[in-house]
Amino acid sequence: MGEGFAGEVLGRFVAESCWEDMPSALRHEAKRSLLNNLGCGLGVAKDPAVTSALAVMRNFSGAPVATVIGQRVKLDPMAAAFVNAIACNLLDYDDTHLATVIHPTAPVAPALLALAEQRGFSGAAVLHAFLLGGEVECRIGNAVSPGHYARGWHITSTCGTFGAAAGCAKLLGLSAEQTWHALGIAASQAAGLVENLPTAAKNVGVGNAPRNGMLAALLAEQGYKAAPAAIEGPLGFAHATGDTLDLAQITEGLGTQWEIARNTYKPYPAGIVFHAVIDACLALREEVGAAPEVIASVTVAGDALLLARGDRAVNNERDARVSIHHSAALGLVRGRAGVADFEMPAVTDPMLASFRAKVRAVLDESLPRGAATVTLRLADGRDIQRTVVYPRGSFERPMSDAELEQKFRDNAAIGGFADRSEAGIAGVWGLGEAPDVSGLMRALA
Incomplete structure (x- = not known):
């Protein structure tokens, strides 16, 4: 992708990417990621961590246009993304990029689905934005690992904010420069602590990732700007939260070697x-x-x-x-x-x-x-x-499509939505051809 500031390179990558150029295997992996994650969200719809977050956000929500998974309510896109991210990540049953230990989908997909539901974006646009957002979060994660996590930063929450900003920027059709600024704005909002993982405070960090990433993209759309080196500058994200940035982890092979393709799915609800x-x-x-x-x-x-x-x-x-x-x-x-x-x-x-x-x-x-x-x-x-060395569900021993479908059914049944399973599964597999996400979100409501 050439030389430049980290955000500049990533902004150009996101803005210039075309859905038609995405490999078919990668497109399918996006659907697998969503199927796995949305099932996890359905499974915990009645959990107090989810219902409490919903109760808080409901009191401050704007226009109710975005579905909250497994609930009889809609919220504004930021509030819905907050609650849905908590649900999808709650049981440690969601996906993992092993090199960084990022859970890629929960911080990114809820923002994209909520924004798409509000503005009518197509299913293909959501899948494309997810792949780009997931790639951005995993590459930034690679670039700050292992020092970032070792210092106590919850990498799913921090790098997930960048992923949500990048994905939302793509959905909104932002220019390369606007996307660059969105990532810089995200750098000021990326937070979450490992110390809090055994508590509900972890949920707040994960919920804020899509919410703050969406906010960053919307502000950039309105002309907000960020420092050129907000990620790698002397007082930027990387130096403030860990070791110096390894820029090569962001730029090398960008667009040809996909980190999000190394996403994995769990057969067990544990780390x-x-x-x-x-x-x-x-x-x-x-x-x-x-x-x-x-x-x-x-x-x-x-x-x-x-x-x-x-x-x-x-x-x-x-x-x-x-x-x-x-x-x-x-x-x-x-x-x-x-x-x-x-x-x-x-x-x-x-x-x-x-x-x-x-x-x-x-x-x-x-x-x-x-x-x-x-x-x-x-x-x-x-x-x-x-x-x-390679457990079930790892990149070397991946779960099959059929196993992911059954995991979705099992989670839906736990949440009390067994009757919605087949519609949800069909909605995810057919998302690439869907004119919008309304059908899928109805199946998850």
Whole structure:
């Protein structure tokens, strides 16, 4: 894409991109991302974290034109995007770009769907804008990793704001320069803290990403401007929130090598780095039988991120979804890891609580991110070990379209929308040919 400021390069990339030039496999991946994410949103429609956010935003909403997933209400686009992003990300069941640990869809798609519902944009325009927004957020994420996350910035919320701004800029038809300014404005709004992940404050960061990204694009549309180097300048986003920017991660291969194509989808509602732990424990359970009492201790080895995220006490559902100990217990005691297995009844289950105490986490720097080695010490003194480098749902072992459809059905049923499943699935698969998003959003209402 040539040299220039990071925002300038990205602005030109977004503004000049043509839907007709997007590879068919990439277009299909956009639909897979939406199918996965919207199902996650339906599954938690009755969760207090969602209904409370809805109650707050409803009191301040403008014209009710944008659907809130799984609710009997519409809000203004910013408010709807806020609530829908919370819902789609709430259970840690949404997609993941492993290199950055960004969940790409929740911060971007809710803004695009809400804006499209307000202004009548086509389904193809939404898919195109999503791919561009997802690419921008993942590339900026690559460029500031790993220092950004290590310093405590919640990368889904921060980089997701850039993705939402880029996607909304594309939908609005902004020029390259306007898009550049939208990204610069987004740089002043990108926030969210890792320390808050076990609390509802995490939801606020994720909800603000599409809301603030949309605001950035709308302000740029009206002529607002930002500093040319708002991303990489001496006092810009990258320096303020982490290490120096690796500009090559943004510019090299832009438009030909797609980071958003490396998106992955979860078979388990837990942090992505725990999936290898679950897979290894499920396999070991098959090997030793279903009697957890024969297991004296469990050692889980993984990289620094696995330990930093997951070596924790389990006091609530949020802890459970990012716990090495709970993941191991589910795999070895219950032999499953579904949505219910991370809720409070599972957290307080005496058998699981007792087994979690047998689990020890250790660092193994030789293992790549997302991998884990689980070693069982049996009561008779034998050790049994299993290493999983590529868990189910990873880029190397992706979920199929049929599996994603079933995940959508399962989530919809949990939320009480089983009767809407097939319409929702058909709406996503047919989005590229739809003149607008109204049909899909009706199926999700």
